[in-house]
Amino acid sequence: MVVLTGVVNPQAYATGDDREKRSAEVLQKLVPSPDGPGCAAAVGTRGNVVWEAGRGKADVATGRAITSKTVFDMASNSKQFTADAILLLAGQHRLALNDPLSEYLDNAPGWTRRVTLADLMHHTSGIPDYGDLLEAKGVKMTDPAGQQDAMTAILASQPDQAPGQRFSYSNSNYVLLAHVVEKVTGKPFATFIQQEFFTPLNLRMTVSPAAEVPGKALSYDEKGGSSTPNSSPWKQYGDGAVQTTPGELVRWADNYRTGRIGGSHLLDGVTRGAVSTGDTLRRRGIENGRYGAGIVLLPDKSLVHRGDWEGFHSTFKVSPDRNTAVTVVCNSDSPDSFRAAQQLLDIWTK
Structure with a gap:
């Protein structure tokens, strides 16, 4: 090697x-x-x-x-890893891929009742990318913005197309899936991924959006x-x-x-x-x-x-x-x- x-x-x-x-x-x-x-x-x-x-x-x-x-x-x-976490939870009957997103949100907007977890996984939700949404609000890539900022922007938006119709790649889908994992497991997303994937497979990986990684x-x-x-x-x-x-x-x-x-x-x-x-x-x-x-x-x-x-x-x-x-x-x-x-x-x- x-x-x-x-x-x-x-x-x-x-x-x-x-x-x-x-x-x-x-x-x-x-x-x-x-x-x-x-x-x-x-x-x-x-x-x-x-x-x-x-x-x-x-x-x-x-x-x-x-x-x-x-x-x-x-x-x-x-x-x-995010998608596989959803599949893992589905295999444990803790969620279903045809569940509406609204089941995993507090004060869910009406449109989230028509978007399924499968739509999010396959990028067929029609939800705009949170990067575009934040930038439209004046948040630049050089400005601080966290997970909750992205979630707020996503849920304040509307799908650009009817859910389930066609593929449209959007990072918003996977931010929402990470939220679903946290809602179902009661654990931080990074902790769940570490416990269920990285540690059992002895993988030297971490989920961390911070730049300060050794x-x-x-x-x-x-x-x-x-x-x-x-x-x-x-x-x-x-x-x-x-x-x-x-x-x-x-x-x-x-x-x-x-x-x-x-x-x-x-x-x-x-x-x-x-x-x-x-x-x-x-x-x-x-x-x-x-x-x-x-x-x-x-x-x-x-x-x-x-x-x-x-x-x-x-x-x-x-x-x-x-x-x-x-x-x-x-x-x-x-x-x-x-x-x-x-x-x-x-x-x-x-």
Whole structure:
């Protein structure tokens, strides 16, 4: 297993297996210069990390390098844990996917009676994105805004379309699902996810919207040839906020094969009722997909999701047979990261 920054394991040559060398070349092409922000990547097979490396700087000012141990904000790749929490509670008969949202709200607006938990999970609620709602109220990305600010803005709005009609990606859906988890369990969302997913699977992950996470990379905007730190004091969760390394995320991916957490009910629920995304995710590199439980099912039966928050950009993909997973995450805009993830998956599955 490669754990050094962009270095290939020499033993690969002795065995005639060049997958590590080819993987390192993919990362080097993705991050041509090691002196600015960069990326980390990992490949997992049946729950074991078989290759991982980093290239570039986690902190440009101090020169701290990105390694396989560098923590990143996984952004919307966090949504799968929120959706799986709902599936887990449904399997325990503590809620049902066809329950109206209104059942889990105090002083619920009338429109919430027509939106189901399944609508939220599959992005068919028609609810506008809370980011747009907050900005319309004059709240900038540089202003403090927490979970309750997002909830207040969402519940004061109206769906843009009739619920259940068509896919329209909105982070509001997953902020609301996190609220449902807290309402049903009586626990903070982060605590429930830790107890039910991270701890049983021995995953070094945390749900934290705060920037002060040990070992975390800083995120950057790269404009005019310079790298400018890019962070926001917004602190929402459910739609994002899982902090971890690429290696830990590919270890988690094995649950899609084993069903160790949630069993067959969760595994079936991941893709049951998945809805066509049409062309709406094309700009993220995802076409002809069907959105399931916080993850997209592609025609070849692989699973994929993208995450973008601040300067963090992550791609997570699981092979059709669920044996192999890849994560690529960068701390600045990297338009080829999605392609790099597919290249790595091809290297380790073909």
